[in-house]
Amino acid sequence: MMPGRRDVREVIREEPLRRREIQTMLADGAKTIREISAQLGYPSEEILFWIMGMRKYGYVAEVPEVTEDGYYRYRNADREAF
Amino acid sequence: MDYDVLVIGSGISGMESAIKLGDMGYRVLMVEKEASIGGKMILLSKVFPTLDCASCISTPKMAAAIHHPKVTTMTYSEVETIRRVDGRFQAEIVKHPRFVDEAACTGCQQCETACTVSVPDQFNSDMVARHAAYIPFPQAVPKKAVLERAGTSPCTATCPAGVKAHGYVSLVRSGEYEKAFELVLQSTPLVGTLGRACFAPCESECSRGSLEGAVPIRRIKRFIADRHYQSKHSPGVILKAPKGQRIAIVGSGPAGITAAWHLARKGYPVTIFEAEAIAGGAPALTIPSYRLPSAVVAQDIDNLRQIGVDIRTGVRIDNVQTLSEQGFAAVLMAIGTTASVRLRVPGEDLEHVQSALAFLQAVKTGKRPSLLQMDVVVVGGGNVAIDSARSALRLGANSVRLVSLETRLDMPAFSWEIDEAVREGVELSNGWGIQSISEDGVELVRCTATLDAEGRFNPQYDPAVTQHVGGDRVIVAAGMKPDSESWQSEVMVKPNGRIMVDADTLKTSIPYVFATGDAVTGPSTIAEAAGAGVKAAAQIDEWLRKAPSRLSGEAKPPKVQRDAVLARQTHYAERLPVKADKALVFKPRDFAEIEPGLTEQEARYSSGRCLDCGVCSECQECIAACPADAIHLDRTDEHLATMVDSVILATGFKLFPADLKPQYGYGRYKNVITGMQMDRLLAPTRPYHTVLRPGDGKVPENIAYIMCTGSRDKTVGNPLCSKICCMYSNKQNQLIMGALPLADVSVYDIDMRTTGKGYEEFYLQTAEMGTNFVKGRVAEIVEKDDGNLIVRYEDIEHEGQIQESEHDLVVLAVGVQPNHDVERFFGPNLLGLDDYDYVNETDETMSPGKTNIPGVYVAGTAAGAKDIPESILHAGAAVAQAVAYIEGRRLHI
Numbered sequence: 001m002m003p004g005r006r007d008v009r010e011v012i013r014e015e016p017l018r019r020r021e022i023q024t025m026l027a028d029g030a031k032t033i034r035e036i037s038a039q040l041g042y043p044s045e046e047i048l049f050w051i052m053g054m055r056k057y058g059y060v061a062e063v064p065e066v067t068e069d070g071y072y073r074y075r076n077a078d079r080e081a082f
Numbered sequence: 083m084d085y086d087v088l089v090i091g092s093g094i095s096g097m098e099s100a101i102k103l104g105d106m107g108y109r110v111l112m113v114e115k116e117a118s119i120g121g122k123m124i125l126l127s128k129v130f131p132t133l134d135c136a137s138c139i140s141t142p143k144m145a146a147a148i149h150h151p152k153v154t155t156m157t158y159s160e161v162e163t164i165r166r167v168d169g170r171f172q173a174e175i176v177k178h179p180r181f182v183d184e185a186a187c188t189g190c191q192q193c194e195t196a197c198t199v200s201v202p203d204q205f206n207s208d209m210v211a212r213h214a215a216y217i218p219f220p221q222a223v224p225k226k227a228v229l230e231r232a233g234t235s236p237c238t239a240t241c242p243a244g245v246k247a248h249g250y251v252s253l254v255r256s257g258e259y260e261k262a263f264e265l266v267l268q269s270t271p272l273v274g275t276l277g278r279a280c281f282a283p284c285e286s287e288c289s290r291g292s293l294e295g296a297v298p299i300r301r302i303k304r305f306i307a308d309r310h311y312q313s314k315h316s317p318g319v320i321l322k323a324p325k326g327q328r329i330a331i332v333g334s335g336p337a338g339i340t341a342a343w344h345l346a347r348k349g350y351p352v353t354i355f356e357a358e359a360i361a362g363g364a365p366a367l368t369i370p371s372y373r374l375p376s377a378v379v380a381q382d383i384d385n386l387r388q389i390g391v392d393i394r395t396g397v398r399i400d401n402v403q404t405l406s407e408q409g410f411a412a413v414l415m416a417i418g419t420t421a422s423v424r425l426r427v428p429g430e431d432l433e434h435v436q437s438a439l440a441f442l443q444a445v446k447t448g449k450r451p452s453l454l455q456m457d458v459v460v461v462g463g464g465n466v467a468i469d470s471a472r473s474a475l476r477l478g479a480n481s482v483r484l485v486s487l488e489t490r491l492d493m494p495a496f497s498w499e500i501d502e503a504v505r506e507g508v509e510l511s512n513g514w515g516i517q518s519i520s521e522d523g524v525e526l527v528r529c530t531a532t533l534d535a536e537g538r539f540n541p542q543y544d545p546a547v548t549q550h551v552g553g554d555r556v557i558v559a560a561g562m563k564p565d566s567e568s569w570q571s572e573v574m575v576k577p578n579g580r581i582m583v584d585a586d587t588l589k590t591s592i593p594y595v596f597a598t599g600d601a602v603t604g605p606s607t608i609a610e611a612a613g614a615g616v617k618a619a620a621q622i623d624e625w626l627r628k629a630p631s632r633l634s635g636e637a638k639p640p641k642v643q644r645d646a647v648l649a650r651q652t653h654y655a656e657r658l659p660v661k662a663d664k665a666l667v668f669k670p671r672d673f674a675e676i677e678p679g680l681t682e683q684e685a686r687y688s689s690g691r692c693l694d695c696g697v698c699s700e701c702q703e704c705i706a707a708c709p710a711d712a713i714h715l716d717r718t719d720e721h722l723a724t725m726v727d728s729v730i731l732a733t734g735f736k737l738f739p740a741d742l743k744p745q746y747g748y749g750r751y752k753n754v755i756t757g758m759q760m761d762r763l764l765a766p767t768r769p770y771h772t773v774l775r776p777g778d779g780k781v782p783e784n785i786a787y788i789m790c791t792g793s794r795d796k797t798v799g800n801p802l803c804s805k806i807c808c809m810y811s812n813k814q815n816q817l818i819m820g821a822l823p824l825a826d827v828s829v830y831d832i833d834m835r836t837t838g839k840g841y842e843e844f845y846l847q848t849a850e851m852g853t854n855f856v857k858g859r860v861a862e863i864v865e866k867d868d869g870n871l872i873v874r875y876e877d878i879e880h881e882g883q884i885q886e887s888e889h890d891l892v893v894l895a896v897g898v899q900p901n902h903d904v905e906r907f908f909g910p911n912l913l914g915l916d917d918y919d920y921v922n923e924t925d926e927t928m929s930p931g932k933t934n935i936p937g938v939y940v941a942g943t944a945a946g947a948k949d950i951p952e953s954i955l956h957a958g959a960a961v962a963q964a965v966a967y968i969e970g971r972r973l974h975i
Contacts, residue, residue, distance in 0.1 A: 007651040007653055007654070007655075009650055009651050013690075015200045016198060016257075017689070019257075033778050034779070044752075044779070048777070048779050052210045056769075062771050066781055069780075070780050070783065
């Protein structure tokens with residue numbers, strides 16, 4: 001089992017469900033995993049699963065520069081979630 | 083086909099064995115259970131101690147193996163058994179379907195992009211999602227897509243109408259509401275009708291039902307129908323080129339409508355003849371509006387008109403010959419069960435006695451009788467009786483008493499319908515038959531049994547026990563049968579009025595006349611009738627084209643079992659179902675719909691509760707996206723047998739499951755990962771865009787390695803050294819310092835084992851680059867609130883003091899374990915294993931690779947922990963043994 005308090009399979013299964021929510025929030029500007037977690041109220045490790053899944057399939061992309069406290073920010077990419 | 087050698091496994095040892103044997107002219111069959119060859123090595127970042135790119139070394143081997151003229155490779159295949167036959171070996175192999183035509187697939191990944199199901203990516207150590215349609219990894223060989231299907235999802239498997247329930251649920255989860263509507267349309271145009279009035283066997287089968295409650299699959303269908311009809315008036319389906327043969331369908335109930343839908347989409351001009359003034363059959367005429375509003379049925383029926391189906395209402399067909407004379411090439415009788423079964427008791431023809439069908443039809447079509455202040459008796463125990471009773475309440479009845487032969491538990495009506503009727507004020511008299519009907523009520527007689535010893539309907543009564551029930555109106559729902567009297571001169575009809583057909587072809591006694599639905603089977607549900615319509619359409623299409631119809635139904639994998647689904651997760655977070663919240667009131671006085679629709683938020687949430695039982699949802703998005711038309715869901719396992727002279731076992735190893743060391747917190751702590759996961763993070767095809775800690779995406783600055791996790795450890799049953807952990811950790815340390823120059827790396831080890839050429843130098847180089855090697859056995863790891871980890875260890879170099887240090891990421895250098903898959907090939911206890919369950923080499927020193935079974939050899943880590951160069955060397959030894967065996971045997975023959 002991978003790190004994470006919920007079963008990984010369960011978290012990953014929900015990714016399609018979260019795409020629009022995340023994209024709507026990122027429409028305001030790029031955010032770190034922690035910032036997305038704080039705003040949406042889901043654990044940061046689950047946000048990471050969803051962001052990386054969305055990144056893999058073209059919904060979000062990373063901003064190249066890392067923040068001072070060591071986080072990347074993520075922005076909406078071309079593909080739009082429903 | 084025969085081969086000289088069967089090689090099981092296509093990791094570096096398997097590939098090396100196959101290529102070497104092929105180069106020597108031997109015919110080799112290499113079988114790999116995954117969808118790509120390459121084993122674990124192709125997933126590594128780099129190799130030690132040279133830091134060569136693992137992919138750069140593996141991919142030429144993979145290409146050489148797959149293209150070798152003497153090597154046949156079967157991927158996504160498993161050896162089931164191997165047994166000796168006449169001095170050779172017979173291997174039984176199962177080739178699992180990819181559901182993708184390998185010759186046509188270009189590896190474009192468009193299916194993967196379109197897929198609506200996300201699962202953990204096993205090729206990225208479960209650190210990121212992949213889709214159910216996927217290409218294993220970028221360097222996969224063959225680079226062909228595969229659809230992961232564990233079986234047919236129970237909801238889809240059980241739908242009588244063939245609706246891909248899992249598919250539309252997964253589309254709703256992805257927000258693709260219109261595509262979900264279109265997916266249901268592939269089976270039936272009755273999307274809104276089934277969304278409200280289906281008895282939803284899918285929900286009874288839903289695996290989530292074993293947890294907090296089933297996914298509300300039917301209401302999700304209603305949601306997509308309502309949403310579609312709010313904004314669109316065209317079904318938006320593509321029709322086939324027009325065909326010349328016209329088809330007549332008699333009856334516009336669910337069976338007739340669904341058959342018409344499929345035939346029209348195939349290009350046939352279809353005319354429906356409906357005797358009533360309104361098309362739609364029972365959904366339009368008799369199912370009360372509080373369950374199914376007329377407008378919903380009308381919208382569904384309009385789907386047919388939109389694709390050109392000619393629906394002629396008020397036209398009764400009593401003679402099939404007339405249709406033939408009008409030029410129809412085929413006729414489908416889908417006349418339903420519109421006639422009522424009579425009670426055959428005195429008083430049945432009195433003026434205040436009415437059949438339930440006539441009553442419900444009057445109510446539904448706006449000719450509502452007033453039952454104000456009347457006492458109503460409804461006779462019957464089925465759903466029609468329940469509908470009648472609840473409708474009578476809504477028409478102002480003072481009381482409604484439902485009399486049925488059966489006990490409440492045995493009533494044919496759905497239990498929830500009975501419960502709702504009672505909550506609305508319907509009174510039940512169970513276990514009574516009707517003796518007679520009079521002006522002021524009914525005479526009841528005690529029913530002692532409804533079925534005889536053979537299980538046939540044959541009610542028995544106790545005439546000594548009777549009762550009078552007063553009533554101003556009696557509604558009889560004693561059963562339904564086809565109104566087929568006028569057809570009896572042309573087609574064969576059973577005594578109960580049902581039309582006789584060939585069970586397979588649905589043909590009647592007239593070659594061009596088919597019959598289906600309730601007219602053949604007796605009363606059924608809307609979904610069952612719709613399914614009968616699909617079957618009829620397929621049979622008519624086949625008969626007219628004189629060729630098999632694709633409507634006949636695709637081969638499906640077996641229904642996936644609920645236990646297997648639930649076993650995929652160790653635990654489930656609670657996700658309560660959305661409450662039905664039906665608007666049930668005592669003695670309702672209107673026909674307003676009682677069940678609310680799901681909001682968009684509720685529909686998305688509910689679809690998110692789906693467990694993806696079959697993995698692939700059959701949503702068809704991959705099929706639509708594939709530019710090569712390469713995806714075919716109708717494939718099944720292929721079983722084949724082959725004869726070989728020799729077998730090489732190259733089944734590799736398993737990694738130690740790190741959660742078996744609970745003191746390290748793997749699986750509980752977000753930022754504790756395994757060495758293989760770190761290798762993936764460092765690989766060019768990594769799951770993230772760089773090395774990040776999984777807890778929150780932070781770039782790690784202080785990383786700890788815990789050596790000997792699951793090796794040299796008797797507490798987990800593995801006293802052996804895994805040989806590779808020290809060196810892969812050193813390799814990763816060097817790569818981390820390249821990728822994250824500011825990061826500190828500490829390694830907690832007992833000692834560092836550097837037994838290969840250049841290994842000690844590599845270790846020293848790692849230390850010189852800045853890795854902090856700590857001699858200490860780690861006792862425990864504790865997670866802090868910020869996700870950092872406290873490593874508590876015994877400091878060997880400082881008199882065994884207990885020390886603590888904080889890190890933001892911990893890597894467990896997990897060891898290797900034997901792969902037990904190898905044990906099943908030859909049957910119980912035939913293949914010799916060593917004390918640690920690796921394949922035993924009977925003469926490891928003088929004849930490496932030789933097992934206890936003559937002709938069977940082991941290559942690589944299936945025999946014990948090895949690094950890559952050792953594995954390749956060992957494969958060479960196994961090849962030499964196999965060749966010596968084959969040639970020796972041939973000399974003797």
